[in-house]
Amino acid sequence: MNTICTLNDLIAYLYNDTQLLKTVEIQKTIDNNEEVAELYQDMIAISKVLDQSLITPSRCISESIMHYARLTAPF
Amino acid sequence: MCKQQISDNELVALFIKGDENALQKLIIRHEKKVYTSIYLLVKDSDLANDIFQDTFIKVINTLRNGNYNEEGKFLSWVLRIAHNLTIDYFRGQKRMPMAYDTEEYSIFDTLPLMDSNIEDRIINKQIQSQVRQLIEELPFDQKEVVIxxxxxxxxxxxxxxxxxxxxxxxxxxxxxxxxxxxxxxxxNRLQLSAD
Structure with a gap:
């Protein structure tokens, strides 16, 4: 990997957690380095897979939370 | 016409004023992320449901007591509560999940290998379930950061x-x-697609 773009940098970039100058540097590296570009594409894909893996709590739990909220309402 | 979604902080303000529908909207908006975050740590759906409930009860009480800092992000705050309750649970059980924070640790041995004859096309549900399993098997401290x-x-x-x-x-x-x-x-030859 290019020395100006570490994997940590790429991860921070993926999550919009980089400063402007670093962002430009990383984007340049992605544009010019096939290996980094491929890794970055995989990271985007992993991030999408993580989004697809969400699960929903039991419906009755959400209902019981709302029940608690109504029961303890100060008004 | 473009309908703009009401922000979390606006919903929080409405709830504090007594609008319970605002709380319901917040729960519906974030329940999957909060519940999945808990579930991935405890790996038990009943326990995850209990901690999820305790989390929102704490959210309700804290909001009503006026202790919520509006400048923060609502979801991050809720997830911190969920995370702390999960850690409390493990402490109560006197068993913290093992944390292997080294490059040498391999989770690959613990995962069932896929049969090489299996069909090329894996339906989405199977992939999701497998990915969840992969995340569940990550060392605790890595999983914590991902969540x-x-x-x-x-x-x-x-x-x-x-x-x-x-x-x-x-x-x-x-x-x-x-x-x-x-x-x-x-x-595992799972198909990654960034599209």
């Missing part, structure tokens, strides 16, 4: 503060998690 960063939208600085480590350590844990996930996905 906080990916589902909680917390910055690495916030994660570092919440977990009492340096920013570099939290970035490093995320790095190992992504390397692990990428390798598992490639080894």
């Amino acid at each position: 906080m960063r990916h589902y909680g939208n917390m910055s690495f600085k916030e994660i570092a503060e919440a977990t009492n480590v340096s920013i570099n350590t939290s970035l490093g844990r995320m790095r190992y998690a992504i390397i692990n996930l990428r390798k598992i996905i490639q080894d």
Whole structure:
């Protein structure tokens, strides 16, 4: 990997957690380095897979939370 | 006409004023991320449901007591509560999940290998379930960072503060998690698509 773009940098970039100058540097590296570009594409894909893996709590739990909220309402 | 979604902080303000529908909207908006975050740590749906309920009861009480800092991100705050309750649970059980924060640790041996004759096309549900399993099998500290960063939208600085480590350590844990996930996905020939 290019020395100006570490994997940590790429991860921070993926999550919009980089400063402007670093962002430009990383984007340049992605544009010019096939290996980094491929890794970055995989990271985007992993991030999408993580989004697809969400699960929903039991419906009755959400209902019981709302029940608690109504029961303890100060008004 | 473009209908703009009401923000979390606006819903919080409405709830504090007594609008319970606002709370319901907040729960519906974030329940999947909060519940999944808990479930991935405790790996038990009944327990995850209990902690999810306790989390929102604490949210309700804190909001009503006026102790919520509006400047913060609502979801990150809720996930921090969920995370603390989960840690409390493990402490109560006197068994913290093992944390292997080294490059040498391999989770690959613990995962069932896919049959090479299996069909090329794997339906989405199977992939999702497998990915969940992959995340569940990550070392606790890596999983913690994935959950906080990916589902909680917390910055690495916030994660570092919440977990009492340096920013570099939290970035490093995320790095190992992504390397692990990428390798598992490639080894298991799961189709990655960035489209």
